[in-house]
Every structure is written in C-alpha cells, then in structure tokens.
Amino acid sequence: MRILFTTFEGGGHVPPALVMAAALRRRGHDVLVISDEANRIDAEAMGLRFGAWVRAPNRKAKGAADDPLQDWRRRWPPAIVKSVVRSVLCGPAAAYAADTRDRIEAFRPDLIITNELLLGVMVAAERAAVPVAALTANVWCFPTRSDVPPFGPGWAPARSPHETRRDAVARRWIAAWYDAGLGDLNAARASLGLPPLARTLDQLATLERVVLGTSAAFDFGASPAPPPFVHAGRLLPEPDLRLAPHVRDWIDRGGPQVLVSFSTTYQGQAPVLSRCIRALERLGVRALVTTGPAVDVTSLPRAPNVLAVSHASHDALMGRMDLMISHGGHGTVIRALAAGTPVLCLPMGRDHPDNARRIVERGAGLTLSRGASSAAIARAASRLLGEERYAAGARRLARALAVDPSSRDRALDALEALDALEALAGRVAAEWPHPDRGREGPGPSLDAAA
Template sequence: MARFLFTTWEGGGHVQPMLLVARDLMTLGHDVLVLSDPCNCLDAAALDVPFGAWTTAPFQTGKSRDDDRLRDYEADNPLAVIQRLLDRVMTGPALAYATDTLAAIDAFAPDVIVSQELLTGPMAAAEARGLPLALLAANIWSLPTMAGAPPFGAGMLPATSDEERAMHAMVGQMSRTFFQAGLPDLNAARAALDLPPLNDVFDQLNVARSILLATSQAFDFAPSPLPAPFVHVGPYLADPTWVEPCAPPAAGGPLVVVSFSSLYQAQEAVLREIIAALGTLAVRALVTTGPAIDPAEFEAADNVAVVRSAPHGRLLAQTALFITHAGHGSTLRPLMAGVPLLCLPMGRDQHDNAARVTHRGAGLTLAADAKAPVIAAAVNRLLNEPRFKVRAQALGERIQADEAARSAATSLEILALKPRTIRRR
C-alpha cells in the first residue's frame, strides 16, 4: 500500500473533491493525509480523512465573507484578479507553502504528492524531494497551458475557424504573460529550496507526472484526446458537510432552487434581484445563501424561502429549475438530475461553465447585474419551453456516466507504482 499527501487551500469547490479522492484511496487500503486550511478540518472529519493544517502558509480559520483572503470580487479587471491570485495564493506565499509541505513530508513520508493546481509551493517541495507529483483540478482547466482548449475566464466557445483559433492564441498568450509577474517570488522560493530558477511560471507544472481533471469529459470543451499529462477522471461531487435539513415552501407551483457560491463574491445584489423575480412568479422557490451570507439580510415573498443551506442532493429530484452563479459543482449536479439551469456568472470559472451549459442548450445565461424582470422572463422560458429540460437530461446522462467511471484513485495508484527519482534532502 502507498502513502499519499494531498495539499489544497480554502478556495471553495475544489476542497471536497480532493477529500473524496483521498477517501477513495483509503477505501482501497492506502494511507492519506490532507494538508489544508484549518476551516476545512470538519469537512475532512466528516469523511474520516486524516487532516493537517497549514501553519507557516496563509490559512483561513472560517468561511465567512471576512475570512476570504483572495477577495477577487474587489478587482475591477482580469489583470488585477491574476495579481491577487499570484500574491495571495500561487507564488507570493510559495515558500511558506513549500515549508509546510516539506515538514509534512518529513513527518508522514508520502510516496506521492497530490496538489491543487494553483499551489506552486507544494509542487516545488515535491520536486526538491524527488517525489512523484500529481495535480488534481476539480473543475475545467483554469490555466493557459492546454493547447486546443478555449482560453479560460471569458466563456469562449471552441474555435471553428482560423480567425477564432488566432484569437484564442492571442488571448491565451496575453493571460500567460500576466502570470509571469509571479516569477520572481516563485524563483526566490525555488532558490531557498536549492532548485534552479525557471524561465516561466508555468514551467513549475512540468514537475507533475499527471494532471487529473475532476470534471466530466462530456461537459468539457477540452480537446480529445487530451494532451499529456492531462486526463479526465470524472467529477467528484456531494453536498458539503455544513448542509442542514430544509424543506422548500409548501405552496403549489414548480420548485426553483437558487444556489450561489459557498465563497463570498459580493453576491447580495444578484440574490436580491433573483428573490424579487421569483416572488412575482407562480413558483415555490428555495434560495440558499451559503456560509458567507446571513439569510436574514434578505426580504422575500411568501413563496420564496431564504436559508443558509439545503440538501441539494435530495431536492434536485423534485426541482424544475436551478438558478446559479455556475460554479463547477453547482452546474454539474443539477444537470446530472436533468434540471435546466439559469446561470448568472460572477467570475472565476463561472463564465466558462455557463458557456458549456448554453452551448448544449441545457439552460440560459444572464449577466450578473440582470434586473428582476429580465430574470423572471428567463425563468418563464426555462420552465415553459420543454427543449431545455430535454437537453439538460441528455447532457446530464453523459455526465452521470463519467461520474460512474471516475478514476482519480486508480490513476494515483498507478503513479505510486512508477519508478521515482532520488529524494533530495
């Protein structure tokens, strides 16, 4: 049996998939340890996954709006978003993350390191010790390193002409250039670890022997076949541990469920417009605000219940429409239940997820600043035009098949059996 050290950070929807993969490895008889922010310890405990907390690296002790250290909703352009990501997660604290990872390596003696794709510090630590490294991305690939995929962030569709391919290449190269602002910090961390400097931030990813995309191939726009070392391993999705029992309003009408990010993205305004729109319609609606926002901040009509959380897994069987920011989990889970989506993306991977939904005819997308009458009109279309339900069911069946065949644990077992380089100390 092998030993696997997982490293991640409190970035929302990618934490639980990593915990689920770790649990699968435990079920197969392997030893695991997950290193993450202290606020994720309860999530790990609920799955009986051994857990350790960052101490030198930045960490969060809670999941409220005040705990979020990225605060990318305050940035007013893509470059500012990337700079925050570099300074606060990806390269600025790279040495701190590497230091904690090295301490965990010494204490736990793993055979394989599995890290989240934005943490260059643990990648460098694995390189310094000559340990096999895998990256686990619980979403579509978010970095400008995959040839043949649409650029991340803007919700672009696959290129169908030379002109579109040239546009994709230009946008991808521009994004790649923006990330190079983090190279001095990353190389400083590498120097402290006695590693040679890199010429490109993304050269650090070359240490990974495998990059596991924990999403559905049927949902993705990635090229087929995927270029090495990428591999689709299927989605890992479940209700978070902090979900509490909740019943939707008992009034008649189709059930509409609303779920926005578990992280704070300044989503109060869009939630208020959605609540106002649903209050004018012959529906019963359940709005979940997540741990970052107090439901008491919102006023709602009698047919709309506003709560902090609800067991979406159980509710989806009776749900007619799902309204979401289009985070990865909040997009795939309704589709797997055959439920059409109304997407109001606010950033991160959300525009890209929404593009995949609308391109397949499984829902509609509105701007996050859409007003209540526009939202109400879109809800009426999605509830009254059967084609959206038909397309959502067709796409959902393919995503279900990918989930049933998910293979991250198997891929990691294979990696543990491969010859390794000599550990450096």
C-alpha cells in the first residue's frame, strides 16, 4: 500500500506521526511524509522519505516564536479556537489542499493519514476519492465524542445529569466556534470543485479512521473507543538513553530528583519556568530543567540546586526522577507516567488541561494554573514528593500503560484494513457524530447524552 502522511511543525504531535509512519514502512508499505522543513532531519533519520510543503506554511526551525498557532497568547476559549482555525485548520486550508492534490497526483497514494488539524488535506483526499484517516498525538480535540468530556476546559467525566447536560451544551458551543473558519474552508473546497459545507466540523465526516496516539488506560471514555476511533497507545520514538557527562554527574549525586520540562514549541513559558526554579530552590531538592529550543537557558534564573540545560534525554532520566513538573503536553507527561513518576502540571493551553485532568483523576499528580506563584508550586511539589499516594497512583498507571504495544498493532491493523475499502463517504457521514445531528444515522449522537 502507498501511504501519504501529512503533518506540520507543532512540537509534540510530530514524533508520533513519524513513529506510525516508520511502523507502517516496516510492515512493507511505501510511505511518504510531508511536513515542514524543520522535520526533515528527524523523518530521514527514521528511514522515511520526506517532502516539504510548498504553498502551505513551511517552518524551517523548531521552537521559534513564529509558531503558527499562537494560541498561548489568549485565555478566552472562543479566541483560542478562532486562533487555531485561522492559523491551521481553515486559514491555510486552500494551500494545504493544493499541495496535497499535487502529492496525490505524483505519489498516487492508496491511503492518506493526516494530522487531525489539517482540514485542507482532508479536502484534497475527498476530491481525489482517496481514503483518509487522522492521527492525533494525544486525546481527541474536537467536540464530536459524547463519551468523553469536551476538549479544552480540562473537565472530569460527567458524574451527574447536570454535568452531562453541561457537556452536551459545551460541545455545541465549541463546535459553533469552529465555524469562524467556514468561509476559508469552503473556499478551499470550491478551489477543488467541491460543494460547500454547512459547518466546519462536517469536514471530519470524510475520516474513515481516527487513530488516537494515547493509551485507553490514560484516556477517558469507552474502551474500546467507538468507531471510527482506535487507541494506538504511546507513540514514542525509540528510547535515547544517552546523557551528557555533566548531566549524568548531576543526577548521580542523589537526593530527591525533580525534572522540569515545558513545551519544545514556543508558548511564552520562560516566566513559569523561572517560577518553577525559584520554587525548587526553596525545597532544596536536586532539579534538572530542560528547555528545548524554545527558551534560552541563559535567560533563566540560577539556583545552586538546579541545573538548566537545553536538552537531556527524558527516556534516560525518567527512571531516576521522583517528580516531573510540566506544562502537561502528552508526549512529556506520558514518559513520566510510564516510568511511574508523579506529575505536577501547569497547563499552558492545547491538550494540557485535559491531560492534567486525566492525571489527577488517576491519582498520579496535581495541577495548578500556569500563573501559579513559586510558593504555590513549592507547596504542590512538596505534597507530591512527600505523600506516597501520588507515587502509588503513578505506578498503577504505569502498569496499565505497559500494554500499549498491542494497542499499536491493533491501530496499524485498522489502518491497513482501509486498503480493502472504497471511499464510503456517504456511510461515514451517517456514522460520524456531530453536535447538531440527532439520531438520524446509526452512529451515536452527542445530543443523546443530554
């Protein structure tokens, strides 16, 4: 099977896409990855053929402040959604659709697997009648599942009729916010000769599979997930167990160990990193801060018990850590949880509040506001280090996460099964749940939850 993978530079969602692409290549498929130039080195290091976007946004470097989402600048939820719609989902949809059309003509894929935010890719796949699946690196971000809380607020699963109704109303509101990009999306569709849609999220009806790059043991909702969703477990690259000598020497000195790491994409995280350093200086624990390319290490305050470095392998560190302090990005926290390490989350946005809620519900950590003071961070870190129940919760979750390899195989099998299907757009549209759709199709309705 010829498989076209498409994604964009946005930090943590790229490695899972490359992991899945490499796994399918090892199964004998012909795989081509299209993304920003910044991802070329990583893709080619995994033996994958790579091409860069031409008309669509094409970032040359990771971690720069020109991150297209810019969602970290906003707090008001509708503004956050509209920012993502404008910068990725719909604003550049015509450019993504045109680039994908050209790749389809040249590569002739049997299947397209795309990041869930690239609606323009779905438009091109629909026009070419090529089956298309989505791969998300974490929990599902659109309000199209009634078995999980709506994405964004970081809510726990509904436990009362009132909360069930609240969730249903929130899904409808959130779905309407995406319609801010409907004009751009329909312009992209018109450029390829497709009719307009009534709602932005109706474009998701073209997806025949949605692969969730997380574990059912971590996620909320039904297990197994309802069609077209399938959990793939942790999609992490092969562990890198190398450590620089000065980092190894630092952690080998003993004592409680804390790892602090926020996003590798720029999200204005320097202030919260600084407060974390001041908090850990109060506690006197030994701490390591990794910044990635998004923050200059020299811009952070210094403390005698804190070492700040641009990079250190989290795979090599996790087994030695007693606590992780993080923004709550999925790729970061799942490494800690798989090692049985409790997590303190200070969500910056995106999937962070929802990941943090899942951690808290599992008894494996705590969450604070990203504006929390250094004193509040110190108190929460002290609780997590001092109360055994959090470490026990993290160890329980680690045991549940250990079954992930079989989940990945099931997800790969589900993708390969699409080779035997025609593009059944009508059937898929009937099955796909939508906040404004009642029981007219065989699939579950979000309104039914009310």
